[in-house]
Amino acid sequence: MxxxxxxxxxxxxxxxxxxxxxxxxxxxxxxxxxxxxxxxxxxxxxxxxxxxxxxxxxxFLTLPMGTIIGLADKRSGIGSMDELYKSVEVLDDEKCFWTKAGKTMLLNPRSAYGFQYHNLVVKIDGMDYSKLYTCRRDPCWTSNSGFFSLVKNSICVCRQAMEYEVHLQNTGGNVGSSSMAxxxxxxxxxxxxxxxxxxxxxxxxxxxxxxx
Ligand SMILES: [Zn+2]
Structure with a gap:
């Protein structure tokens, strides 16, 4: 001993x-x-x-693959995932993807559990999960239901790009609290x-x- x-x-x-x-x-x-x-x-x-x-x-276990590769600066060593990530980086976002948002989402995917990160004392992926995007057109974001996207430049139901940033006021719990995570x-x-x-x-x- x-x-x-x-x-x-x-x-x-x-x-x-x-x-x-x-x-x-x-x-x-x-x-x-x-x-x-x-x-x-x-x-x-x-x-x-x-x-x-x-x-x-x-x-860490809730991080999407694209976020892990990005955080590891494309040196994660997870099979061929680093090369796959680099391939997406050089693809033309207008010619190769349906929308610019497609490339953004692949390179910086949000965790499905990201809203719960609000209760963590450290958010390892550095993303702001209170941030959403809207086309800022009437009635898309003024109606009761509203249309928002987690990814910038997603295409709204009105066919316009959702490029304007808005923030959720309350994503549940206080930052740094010991409540639910x-x-x-x-x-x-x-x-x-x-x-x-x-x-x-x-x-x-x-x-x-x-x-x-
Ligand atoms: Zn719209």
Whole structure:
């Protein structure tokens, strides 16, 4: 059994700097991480954190393929997906696609769970899910139902491009709150460097310690 040191809670700037940099929200909320360190090898054995951090990690699983390739700067290494993405980049958006929106959507697809990202302390894809587009013609956006698109330059029912930006006033919950996202009930989790996650209980942490 290695000699252990349980570090005091630290902010994400040490353990997850890139996540903190991705957070552009006004209501910034630090992520707390408690690190369990093997003092002999100076290795982090695992981290412990609350549901806010785990929700951010789980949101990775909801990212569409095109967004993953873009975030990885076309070096994701997922089969031939990087080349497929680069091919779309060079295709002429007016000659090859029904609308400009087709190319935009393929290169920057929104997560189907994106509206729930509002409750995350860090939105990894950097997209603004309150943003919608309209043709701004009457009655398309003045009627009760209204016509809006998630993708700029989509074609409206009136055949005009939906190029004008509007913002939803309320997408559910407060930014940075601990309300609905993915995780419920269990307050604390332990996270290994390979991103294996378990509820924070002694019996869950011990096998990881004994591996070292
Ligand atoms: Zn319209």
């Amino acid at each position: 290695p000699l252990l040191f349980t570090g005091k809670s630290v902010h994400s700037s040490s353990g997850s700097h890139s996540y903190a940099m991705a957070s552009q929200t006004k209501a910034y909320k630090p992520i707390e991480l408690k690190l369990v360190i093997d003092k002999i090898s100076n290795q982090v054995l695992y981290a412990e954190s609350n549901k806010d951090f785990v929700d951010v990690l789980l949101s 993915f995780i419920n009930k269990v307050d604390r989790y332990i996270i290994r460097d390979d991103l294996e996650i378990l509820p924070s209980r002694i019996e869950n942490g011990l096998p990881w310690l004994e591996e070292k």
